[in-house]
Amino acid sequence: MKIVVIGGTGLIGSKLVAQLRARGHEALAASPNTGVNTLTGEGLADALKGAQVVVDVANSPSFEDKAVLDFFETSGRNLLAAEARAGVQHHVALSVVGTERLLGSGYFRAKFAQEQLIEASPVPYTIVRATQFFEFLGAIAQSGADADTVRLSPAMVQPMASDDVAAAVADFALGPAVNGMVEIAGPERVSLAALVQRYLRDTGDTRTVVPDARAPYYGVELNDEPLTPADHPRLGTIDYARWMAMPRPAPRK
Secondary structure, three states: OEEEEEOOOOHHHHHHHHHHHHOOOEEEEEOHHHOOOOOOOOOHHHHHOOOOEEEEOOOOOOOOHHHHHHHHHHHHHHHHHHHHHHOOOEEEEEEEOOHHHOOOOHHHHHHHHHHHHHHHOOOOEEEEEEOOEHHHHHHHHHHOEEOOEEEEOOOEEOOEOHHHHHHHHHHHHHOOOOOEEEEEEOOOOEEHHHHHHHHHHHOOOOOEEEEOOOOEEOOEEOOOOOOOOOOOOEEOOOOHHHHHHOOOOOOOO
């Protein structure tokens, strides 16, 4: 089966392409780096020829409110229209757990707009909402940085490893379209502030995390538990300790 992975050279996309190929499928890594640009439409029609499934794991290069909305709306419209013309049978998109509860954030408003475009399209679909990735803990820490301290919400999270994300998305891509949303999450629920403090300690960062219920998370206060999944999500198998023990790729020179 031919499966086109939009954003196929990124963190999740590269792992997803590898998994799909290992399972015997023709997986095409589609991104501007490989000549496929969903914003301009360049290379899109050729990439989708003969594809049964398209998986969209691309992310906006900018999180500025207008830029991120423009990215997801323009990319989404171009991609879904091209899929309809090409006869694609299943559109799979990676989104975020709690999106509709975090609309005070420009990023989450953009993801919600993307989801609405998918739901309105004639292409059968599955939206896979994932919790935060362990790989983003450093960026989350930096978002709350204040000199020698990091101010973060104590709200509960249930983060997961990118390997588990890719495995789950691969399974959904190879299954029937659910024409709805599914949720995936990590195996452990923990306070965001506590987890980031543990991560900083484990990586030799001496900053102290200050739990602050008013601290914004990408522009929005977490006044309940909006980042955790509902009942019965698909759970990954890699917890924080196992993720930290996994080998990391060498930094590019």
